[in-house]
Amino acid sequence: MNNQQIVFTAPGVVEWRTEAFDRPQLKATEVLVKKRFSLISPGTELACLSGGEQWFQMPQIPGYAAVSTVIEVGADVEHVAQGDLVFHYGKHCTYEIVRASELVVHVPNDLEPSIALFARLATVAFTALRVSEIELGDQVAVTGLGLVGNFAAQLAQLQGGVVTGMDLSKERVTLAQRCGIKQAVLSFSDIGPKKFNTFIEATGQPQVLHEALSWVAPFGECILLGTPRTDYTTNLTDVLRHTHLHEKGSVTLKGAHEWRYPMKAHPYEKHSMERNTRIVFELMRSGQLHVAPLISHMLKPQNAKEAYQGLSEAKEDYIGVLFDWVE
Template identity: 50%
Template sequence: MINQSIAFTKPWQVEVQEGTFAAPALAADEVVVKKLYTLISPGTELACLSGNESWFGMPGTPGYASVSEIVETVGDERRWNRGDIVFHYGDHSRYQVVSTRGTFLEVPAGLDLRWVPFTRMATVAFTSVRVSNIELGDAVSVTGLGLIGNMAAQLAQLQGADVIGMDLSAERRRIAEICGLFETYDSSLGEGKARVAEWTGGVGVSTHIEATGLSKVAADSLGWIARSGELILLGSPRGAHNADLTDVLNYCHLNDRGCITFKGAHEWRFPVEPDPFVKHSMVRNSRIVFDLMQRGKLKIEPLISHVLKPEEAPSAYEGLRFDKDRYHGVLFDWRQ
């Protein structure tokens, strides 16, 4: 079989490579899959492409959000069969040997296969509401309405919150509104504190979800969080930011400043597989996302900006880097 894969060969260089795929002897918990669609994770993959992520070695194949068809199993593996359609954390390649343990799930019948890889981004966003104290009727703000922030805002609304989404991009705000976000704000105008005060009658939000990964945005948001509220750090902070740390820490310490709780919302804080002693897991969250998609409660279609051939990978990453308004939810179609 001829395999095709997307490779980051050096900083800011993307290549599409071809070679012969020969699967090794499979273990009982391994299968060979043929990708149908894979989704680019813009924040993580651009960080890898920059060469600044120490865990990602170059040359290397990025990607961790896939829907695939099983094309080979071992004889004594009874659970999975050739032709099964599965969601898993696969990379940007046509064929791959993958483990059936962990987040390797059969796709429900009738679910749009283009939506399935977005489950990965949705479970990342899910962590923000899982760690929060959001309850019915709470006021919540979200900074950054890319894929993760958009879905975090949708999930916070499903949790019963009134949500205001903030972003510099008019296009991202428009997409968020199509996805059902009732209140958005142009953060390029500044004065986020004044806008939130107006929206909440001067109280502030009880929960703020920071999805940009920009440290300055997180620090600025402290001014509009209500006393005894919480700041959820959903976006992974990248890049230096010089600030007075004492002033920031006073917000989480002094009651007259806010007494704010900071919470990290990295997805790996939960176990991958269900555990009888832990309520949440990544597998459980993924299944809930499937259900929300099928029932039309989590909107995915407006998030898809491009469905491209693997050969178009260099232009896809260029678009995500330099044309963020038009490139956001980019899928590779491996079916041909």
């Protein structure tokens, strides 16, 4: 058996490798899978490729989400069996050993595997809704209409919010409209004076958050969904006054990183990544969560260099990029 892999070997360097893979003796709680599809998370993986993430030490196989066929299960694994099609947080390689304690969820029979793959980014966006106080009829803004921001806008709309999405890219605004976002704009100035009860910041750009504070209604909330990665120098006092003073709005800042919730469902925990994933699957199956318009490229993994270069240099064309591992 050969294990084909996409490897980040140095900052900016993507390699395609083939290594011998001897079928392992699985531990009791392990699952051996073979990939069918894997999905790139543009923000996280490009940050890793740049060398900007300390937790990602090169050389290493990147990856964020996968749909795979179960090849073999350990003696204590009961929730999946050989031959099952499963969704999991997988890397960009043909074969992978996954721990049963991690998220390994059956893909519904009537859900296209390439669509199910996007549950990973939809559940990232789900975190913003979980921490929010969005109620029916609330005015909600989302800045950044990439994959995560697009899903956040769709989910906020499903939760009853009156959503306005904003992105500087005309193509992403149009794509958001195709996904059912009723109001997507290039600038909030296009919609006139309006204050938002909930402001979801999905770009990860600190200056966008600072500018957004003036758009939040009194006693509203600003939710940090995108991960800040760039330097930004400002007077912090102005930010603090927006959260403290009544005349500034008394805005509440909330972090919305996905790992605030446990991976697996637990009887004493309402929310988990597993529960969010199953809910997302149902929204996809019912057609309430739109995914197909977001798939811009389905490439063979041998073309990984093209994928990452496109995501870095042609952001308006490369939106949802997945690898097809089926031979």
